[in-house]
Amino acid sequence: xKAGDFKEIVITSLIKVCGYSAIIFVGMIFVFLIKEGSPALxxxxxxxxxxxxxYPIEDYFGILPLIGGSLVVTVGAAIFSxxxxxxxxxxIAEVTPRWVREILKPLVEILGGLPSVMLxxxxxxxxxxxxxxxxxxxxxxxxxxxxxxxxxxAIPTIVSVSEDALDAVPKTYxxxxxxxxxxxxxxxxxxxxxxxxxxxxxxxxxGVGRAIGETMTVMMVTGxxxxxxxGLGSLFRPVRTMTATIAAEMGEVAxxxxxxxxxxxxxxxxxxxxxxxxxxxxxxxxxQRKRAxxxxx
Amino acid sequence: MATGNNFSAMMGKRVxxxxxxxxxxxxxxxxxxxxxATLATVIPILLIIIHIFSNGLPGVSWQFLVEFPRxxxxxxxxxxxxxxxxxxxxGTAVFSVPLGIGAAIYLSEYASENRWTRAIRIAIINLAGIxxxxxxxxxxxxxxxxxRLGTSIIAGSLTLAIMTLPIIISTTEEALRAVPNSFRVxxxxxxxxxxxxxxxxxxxxxxxxxxxxxxxxxxxxxGETAPxxxxxxxxYLPRLPTSVFDATMALPYHLFVISTQVPGMPIRIxxxxxVVLLTFVLxxxxxATVIRSWARARRQW
Numbered sequence: 001x002k003a004g005d006f007k008e009i010v011i012t013s014l015i016k017v018c019g020y021s022a023i024i025f026v027g028m029i030f031v032f033l034i035k036e037g038s039p040a041l042x043x044x045x046x047x048x049x050x051x052x053x054x055y056p057i058e059d060y061f062g063i064l065p066l067i068g069g070s071l072v073v074t075v076g077a078a079i080f081s082x083x084x085x086x087x088x089x090x091x092i093a094e095v096t097p098r099w100v101r102e103i104l105k106p107l108v109e110i111l112g113g114l115p116s117v118m119l120x121x122x123x124x125x126x127x128x129x130x131x132x133x134x135x136x137x138x139x140x141x142x143x144x145x146x147x148x149x150x151x152x153x154a155i156p157t158i159v160s161v162s163e164d165a166l167d168a169v170p171k172t173y174x175x176x177x178x179x180x181x182x183x184x185x186x187x188x189x190x191x192x193x194x195x196x197x198x199x200x201x202x203x204x205x206x207g208v209g210r211a212i213g214e215t216m217t218v219m220m221v222t223g224x225x226x227x228x229x230x231g232l233g234s235l236f237r238p239v240r241t242m243t244a245t246i247a248a249e250m251g252e253v254a255x256x257x258x259x260x261x262x263x264x265x266x267x268x269x270x271x272x273x274x275x276x277x278x279x280x281x282x283x284x285x286x287x288q289r290k291r292a293x294x295x296x297x
Numbered sequence: 298m299a300t301g302n303n304f305s306a307m308m309g310k311r312v313x314x315x316x317x318x319x320x321x322x323x324x325x326x327x328x329x330x331x332x333x334a335t336l337a338t339v340i341p342i343l344l345i346i347i348h349i350f351s352n353g354l355p356g357v358s359w360q361f362l363v364e365f366p367r368x369x370x371x372x373x374x375x376x377x378x379x380x381x382x383x384x385x386x387x388g389t390a391v392f393s394v395p396l397g398i399g400a401a402i403y404l405s406e407y408a409s410e411n412r413w414t415r416a417i418r419i420a421i422i423n424l425a426g427i428x429x430x431x432x433x434x435x436x437x438x439x440x441x442x443x444x445r446l447g448t449s450i451i452a453g454s455l456t457l458a459i460m461t462l463p464i465i466i467s468t469t470e471e472a473l474r475a476v477p478n479s480f481r482v483x484x485x486x487x488x489x490x491x492x493x494x495x496x497x498x499x500x501x502x503x504x505x506x507x508x509x510x511x512x513x514x515x516x517x518x519x520g521e522t523a524p525x526x527x528x529x530x531x532x533y534l535p536r537l538p539t540s541v542f543d544a545t546m547a548l549p550y551h552l553f554v555i556s557t558q559v560p561g562m563p564i565r566i567x568x569x570x571x572v573v574l575l576t577f578v579l580x581x582x583x584x585a586t587v588i589r590s591w592a593r594a595r596r597q598w
Contacts, residue, residue, distance in 0.1 A: 018399025023420040025420075251526065
């Protein structure tokens with residue numbers, strides 16, 4: 001019996017360590033980014049960071065063009081993916097019969113599982129030439145191409161999270177609306193969607209968050225020119241994102257050089273952006289759960 | 298709420314025929330628009346898969362799968378990349394599966410809903426959202442440089458394992474929570490300890506759900522490029538790794554290299570590599586779907 005007790009204690013504490021591992025890893029990631037990235041703040045002056053040239057070989061470390069590039073591509077991706085993702089989610093959750101849903105959901109999940117490098121590959125060989133011809137551009141490698149493909153990558157997240165949210169709206173809500181004489185169309189827009197609002201918002205945030213952090217696709221299709229985007233026209237010119245900069249340059253810098261630390265500093269910026277997005281998304285989820293608990297009790 | 302007012306104004310009278318006609322027409326129009334938008338989402342997915350298979354399958358032969366690349370990757374096969382991805386997927390599983398299942402067991406079976414558990418959940422959500430390239434930086438900083446593992450299979454696997462952890466934890470926890478509480482009550486009332494209950498009752502019941510989650514997590518790891526860029530991937534290494542401390546080629550990185558970095562690359566080899574990667578990923582995806590539907594069909598509760 002003694003041996004059994006001992007085993008139980010050992011296993012329980014092992015499982016507890018596993019449980020806390022997620023916190024440990026997030027902490028370690030942050031610590032290592034700070035450790036490698038903070039020297040950049042000492043070695044590079046603030047003015048240098050905030051000017052408009054990214055040319056590391058001559059010690060120009062303006063990160064604004066990179067942040068701007070990430071923003072342009074992400075906003076473009078959001079414009080594509082939010083309407084398409086939400087309408088698909090509504091269609092799958094509210095309109096189609098069950099058997100169609102059983103086909104559509106796995107299909108969208110497959111899109112979510114496609115490696116980003118493969119979508120970049122399709123982008124280079126199919127989408128870029130098509131865009132260049134259709135829009136009569138000097139090069140198809142533009143922010144627009146990145147937005148198009150990143151939008152596609154954000155869609156699975158948006159669809160599956162908001163579909164779950166719509167699915168979680170109690171059936172009685174819909175029945176009440178229909179009993180009052182509303183059509184199914186009216187029920188969707190006036191009852192179901194507003195009831196699932198916070199879940200849908202979470203879906204959009206997580207989807208767009210994924211687009212900001214995407215690396216390989218943007219590196220392959222956006223042309224990688226570090227030019228500060230100005231106005232709508234920059235959507236049709238090459239841009240360079242923060243993620244692509246790290247991916248393209250980290251392989252070639254000497255460990256411990258200023259350039260190396262600056263790339264880690266960009267990593268910190270990316271980490272903080274994703275932390276903010278996810279903390280807000282998480283707080284929405286927790287608030288929703290609390291409200292659900294209040295209603296149920 | 299204009300329609301609502303109209304509607305109440307008409308209460309008591311005969312419902313206006315043209316009004317209800319208009320609402321029906323509106324619904325039909327709306328549903329058509331939704332259908333079209335969904336088709337616009339789904340059809341490109343099918344087109345991508347068909348495009349890759351139809352362009353790539355002619356280039357795939359047995360030689361392509363089992364030979365080493367020759368002539369600066371412009372000829373021969375992609376064996377080292379295939380083996381590298383297999384090794385990396387396996388290495389990722391070794392680290393992330395026990396850790397992820399352990400964490401899920403803690404969250405589902407041990408933890409009470411307090412501030413610390415909430416912190417763990419927030420940490421998991423954050424891990425899931427961190428950009429893959431930041432994992433690459435972290436892997437470089439911790440495993441390659443600080444722990445002096447060098448660019449090696451073990452450094453890459455550890456990096457990918459941490460990245461897949463949130464997927465495995467959340468799907469496993471869901472599977473564990475789906476096991477009805479009565480199962481646990483019976484086991485405890487028969488004198489089983491907590492761990493015995495988990496080991497003999499809860500885990501076997503949740504196994505299909507756990508497997509689905511593990512396969513989906515590993516699918517993501519197998520297809521990722523950014524985290525392995527600086528931790529393991531070799532540009533061109535025409536031999537097989539001999540230990541976990543070797544660098545290796547990997548399918549996704551290889552596809553990146555031959556589609557952007559090598560001029561004059563035959564298109565046949567590019568599409569062939571894409572087909573092999575796609576098959577790898579789709580097989581895992583289908584496996585997960587099959588396990589899930591099989592388990593749903595034979596579930597007793």
